[in-house]
Amino acid sequence: MSRWYFEKKREHFYKEAKKHGYRARSAYKLKQIQKRFDIISKNDIVLDLGAAPGGWSQVAKEIVGESGHVISVDIQPIKPIDGVMFIQGDITEKQTIEIINQQIYNKKADVIISDMSPDITGNYSIDQANSIWLCEIAYEISKMMLKTGGNFICKIFEGEDTKKFIDNVKKEFQMIKKFSPIASRKSSSEIYLIAKGLKG
Numbered sequence: 638m639s640r641w642y643f644e645k646k647r648e649h650f651y652k653e654a655k656k657h658g659y660r661a662r663s664a665y666k667l668k669q670i671q672k673r674f675d676i677i678s679k680n681d682i683v684l685d686l687g688a689a690p691g692g693w694s695q696v697a698k699e700i701v702g703e704s705g706h707v708i709s710v711d712i713q714p715i716k717p718i719d720g721v722m723f724i725q726g727d728i729t730e731k732q733t734i735e736i737i738n739q740q741i742y743n744k745k746a747d748v749i750i751s752d753m754s755p756d757i758t759g760n761y762s763i764d765q766a767n768s769i770w771l772c773e774i775a776y777e778i779s780k781m782m783l784k785t786g787g788n789f790i791c792k793i794f795e796g797e798d799t800k801k802f803i804d805n806v807k808k809e810f811q812m813i814k815k816f817s818p819i820a821s822r823k824s825s826s827e828i829y830l831i832a833k834g835l836k837g
């Protein structure tokens with residue numbers, strides 16, 4: 638498919654996001670992941686890592702409904718989202734993890750989602766390594782805070798370290814898939830790792 642086609646798709650999702658009140662085009666990436674893999678269910682507890690500006694949290698809250706809980710975490714502030722608990726903090730710090738535990742009443746999350754991206758340097762080797770680092774952090778949090786049978790999503794830049802990371806995740810989950818949503822840029826090297834059924 639042509640670059641023109643994908644640019645049109647990208648513009649389409651941007652316009653759709655504006656039209657329907659989503660904070661970012663990336664909301665449609667989660668919608669497409671959900672449609673394909675049924676990651677989030679009604680009444681779930683969902684932890685959204687690196688949530689700013691909040692598009693994924695909006696979609697997650699729509700899915701879990703009033704009885705479900707979405708806890709969003711980011712080092713940057715975000716505008717309030719109805720029904721979503723926001724924690725401003727660094728997920729690499731113990732204090733932030735403790736606050737998350739308090740907000741979910743020391744329960745385990747049903748789903749952990751991460752759309753985190755590194756600050757882009759323009760040097761792909763560095764950017765890819767930083768992407769893997771963020772994924773490893775999200776993965777470690779999933780092992781700590783995800784219930785047995787729970788699901789995990791993270792964005793990853795493809796590169797030489799990708800296979801090793803995926804192989805590690807495979808050890809802990811029953812199903813692993815790589816997925817590239819239509820709403821992603823054609824030129825992007827990002828993929829989403831979909832992990833279902835934490836073995837525990």
